[in-house]
Amino acid sequence: MLAIAMILDAALGEPDWLWSRLTHPAVLLGRLVDWLDRGLNRGTARRAKGVAATALLVAVGWAVGATIAWLPDFGLLEIACAAILLAQRSLVDHVRDVADAMRRSTAEGRDAVARIVGRDTRDMDPPQIARAAIESGAENLSDGVIAPAFWFAVAGLPGMLAYKAVSTADSMIGYRTPRHEAFGWAAARLDDVLNWIPARLTAGLILLANGAIRHAHRVPNDARQHRSPNAGWPEAAIAPVLGVALAGPRSYDGEMRDFPWVNPTGRRDPGAAEIEHACSALWRAWGAGLMLAVLLAVLGLA
Numbered sequence: 001m002l003a004i005a006m007i008l009d010a011a012l013g014e015p016d017w018l019w020s021r022l023t024h025p026a027v028l029l030g031r032l033v034d035w036l037d038r039g040l041n042r043g044t045a046r047r048a049k050g051v052a053a054t055a056l057l058v059a060v061g062w063a064v065g066a067t068i069a070w071l072p073d074f075g076l077l078e079i080a081c082a083a084i085l086l087a088q089r090s091l092v093d094h095v096r097d098v099a100d101a102m103r104r105s106t107a108e109g110r111d112a113v114a115r116i117v118g119r120d121t122r123d124m125d126p127p128q129i130a131r132a133a134i135e136s137g138a139e140n141l142s143d144g145v146i147a148p149a150f151w152f153a154v155a156g157l158p159g160m161l162a163y164k165a166v167s168t169a170d171s172m173i174g175y176r177t178p179r180h181e182a183f184g185w186a187a188a189r190l191d192d193v194l195n196w197i198p199a200r201l202t203a204g205l206i207l208l209a210n211g212a213i214r215h216a217h218r219v220p221n222d223a224r225q226h227r228s229p230n231a232g233w234p235e236a237a238i239a240p241v242l243g244v245a246l247a248g249p250r251s252y253d254g255e256m257r258d259f260p261w262v263n264p265t266g267r268r269d270p271g272a273a274e275i276e277h278a279c280s281a282l283w284r285a286w287g288a289g290l291m292l293a294v295l296l297a298v299l300g301l302a
Contacts, residue, residue: 001075002152003293005082010286013089025084025161029168032057037173037183046182054169054186061165065158078157085164087144088286091137092279098133099275102126116140120251128250130270134278135246138206138234141282143167146205146289147198153296166190192229199230202285203237209288210281215240218263225260232262239263241281244270 014024036053040046069078094116102109109129114121116136124132147167151159166187173180174188203223207213219236226232226247239246245266249258261268 001079001082002149003290003297005079005152006086006088006149006286006290006293008079008083009086010089012083013093014087025081026164026168029057029061029165030172032060032165033169033172037180041173041179041183047185050173050183051186053183054166054190057165057169057187058162058190061161061163062158065156065161069157081157082148082152082160085148085160087140088282091140091144092282095133095137095275095282096279098129099272099279102129102272102275118252120254123251126271127269130272130275131244131246131248132250133275134238134242134244134270135235137275137278137282138202138238139231141206141285142199142202142230142234143195145286146202147195149289149293150198150201151194153293163194166194195230199233203233205285205288205292206234206237206241206281209284210241212237212241222262225262227259236262238278238281239266242270242274242277243267244274 033053036056040049040053065081068081069075071077098109098112098116101112106124106126106129109126110121110124113124113129113132113136117132119132121129121132148160148163151163155162169184169187170191173184174191175181175184203219204216207216207219215237218240219233222236222239223232226235235246239262243266245261245263245268247259247262248268249256251257
């Protein structure tokens with residue numbers, strides 16, 4: 001079922017004709033997170049309330065997934081739901097859109113990359129735009145494809161939906177801001193735990209699929225330079241594949257922050273061509289993941 005779902009996602013992506021008429025499950029999860037945030041994130045004991053909210057999100061995701069998996073439809077609905085919750089095609093399309101926009105103008109490149117990153121984009125130069133797009137692609141290969149696929153392999157659709165619920169919560173409330181530092185603590189920490197194995201698996205797939213295993217010894221050290229315990233792994237893997245340096249200084253909320261470089265000996269002036277190469281590398285890593293899913297199916301492990 002996982003292999004079929006991965007192929008369906010790769011072939012169809014996120015068709016506008018469907019999601020212009022129906023509400024995407026990720027949007028429904030987002031609405032639930034927002035409702036919990038508005039209802040519980042107030043007064044005292046906000047961390048405890050955040051723990052309860054996160055537990056509820058996991059329970060809802062698991063219950064919905066278990067109900068769908070229980071239906072006597074020969075797994076067709078389960079496969080369809082899994083395909084919807086994967087994001088390979090849409091991920092690569094959005095990253096490639098940045099390369100296309102950069103070729104037209106720097107201003108259009110900034111507008112395109114602003115749709116997929118949370119950092120300030122107004123004053124980005126072309127290399128900063130390219131680095132942001134490549135980093136987003138690598139990180140979201142882990143968060144949006146390999147991690148949900150991993151949890152489907154481990155615990156079926158219930159595990160996949162529970163993971164997506166936590167991931168959605170982390171993206172909305174898992175920030176160290178005055179409003180969310182306490183309430184979003186549980187979602188952020190649980191997201192770190194659930195992504196620990198998938199992030200490292202993603203790095204391995206990127207290196208393996210792109211003939212870059214010789215760089216494996218460098219990845220752990222570069223990954224530790226990242227502020228996230230997981231996001232640095234796929235970024236540290238794709239950087240030497242492309243021969244570029246990633247991360248480095250960038251601006252958030254008007255403040256320039258001096259983050260260390262990942263693969264610091266790589267080129268620091270990537271452009272649209274490197275984004276295209278990154279898209280190809282992401283597809284090859286996806287292909288390696290698909291082969292792994294097929295192997296697990298043959299062995300009867302998923």
